[in-house]
Amino acid sequence: MNVARRRALTAFLALGSALTFLPDSAAAVANRDREKPEFVVPPYVGAYQPQGTDEQGQWLQADEAERTIRDLPVVIQDEELNAYVRSVLCRAVGNDRCGSARIYILRLPVFNATMSANGTMHVYSGLLLRVRNEGELASILAHEFAHFELRHSLTRFRARRSASDALAWASVLVGFSQNSGLRYGTSFQDLLYAVHGSLAAYNRNQEREADLLSFAYTTQSQFRPSASADVWRAVMNESDASAVARGQRTNRYGGVPFLASHPSDLERADTLSLMANRIPSAGDYDGREQYRTAMARWIPEFLSDQIKLNDFGGTEFIIARLASDGWTADLHYARAELYRTRGNPRDLISAIGFYREALALNPQMHAAKRGLGLSLIRSGSVAEGRIALQAFLEAQPDALDAAMLRTLIQP
């Protein structure tokens, strides 16, 4: 009896670990992908309404979260910026689809965007800072939209629920077996690891599916296909620059950690590159100038947020990437502020040079005179620094820190 029960339990636990997520396992996704033609945008089904209690409940929660976030001060309410970001999404996924998404731009200096079950898209200001053109932005927005169209939140919720159901039943059976003098603790641990591992793999497959569909959207919209891969390369390069400046070892992108929720940046960059090479007659729309014009007012503000994060290498990389189209007074100024904030003696000397370059391009950039004066004083060139601060105070006598600066220019 015991032997028969042991065999039955072992078979159950082994089967559980292998098959719990079979319907959505990596193999199934791969098979599904093989059956589909490449890079095809599915027909649009119109305004979608949630089906069944799971999805209706999820939308209810997402609606409540949306009501909360809509009025938070972290949301950038600027109509022009919001209309522009929406126009990029609409260009990427099409006017019919984009009507079902609401975009909230959050003033958070992090490279991220998210999508909720009900069509709420959060775009972080850190993302807008890091992309250089509409093609790069479109690839991320389209990726998030793909999660929505593929109803990933719902299927992920169901996968999690199946996992916890399986574990609950397994723990009951293991408890029962222990009462009968059997020991299945190790098998249960194995099942636990297998379940968590397959959940993470499931998430990664969803990301791959969303990458694939977003690629289909953007290529159909005639965006340059290689723009998507550019984003992920830049993310890796920024991370490396950040680590190097901090004297740390750079990340290894080759492997995927067991519980990683996303594929590695390298895998995404490589896959997207390969896909870009398979498009025979690709579009070449980048929207570089349009992006620069639309973001001209915002990039200096987002750079200012970034500079305050004490990430010297990463921020220097972002500035240099933005400057690949040519250095502007704003970019010189941002670089100078970055160096002055770190404040090593050699940084102050560099900052002085960058402030001067900013002023050479835009002599009316008064903030650069302030930074120049403060850097000169901290570097020991007090007399010269006072002249620069004096020039700043003459131009901006009511500046926030005017009274403090006046104490610095008094002999």
Place this chain on the structure above:
Amino acid sequence: MHRITLILALISSSPAFANDLVPASTPVNVARSDLQVSPDRDWNKLDARPGRNSETWTLDGELLNDVSFYGGTENNRTLFREVDRRNRPLPRFTSTMLPTDIPTLLENSYRIARDVSIFTLDSQEPIRFAGNPGIRFTYSFIGRDNLHRSGEAHAAIIDGRLYMATFEAPSIHYFANGIAAFRHIAASAHIARPARRR
């Protein structure tokens, strides 16, 4: 078994783990330093310190009114304890900083350690703090709880060390209600012994 539970309960409720009362009108050294202040009313000193040379006082709980002292932060030290030294290291105070760099140091530390994404400096002016030329600045910010908070800081760099007292409270009611008591504390601040030479 019950005895062990009782002993554990007694230990955890003993004064060794509790916050302290700071009585009114009694000079007290703060932040394990030579910075001394005399409050005009009773305050609660929290047992948990933000960092090595810092200390927090409150009236109704630190989320409602928070006075923090930074007592002689040394060169190349952070204002508070690191939250993630590898990925999000805090900026460090350097003794060559100008008084105008102090608001930036506080702002950047808050942005990193407390996930503050909206921080506005509202005013800056020269004052004397702890008997030395310093800076008074006011600011407002929104933290993780999405509550608008206002703050005021009085600070000075004395012998290459940063001495600072800050008051922060929700902008509605609590800031106006507590600012006078804080200003009394800040005005009473002095270095109790000659500042140590570096």
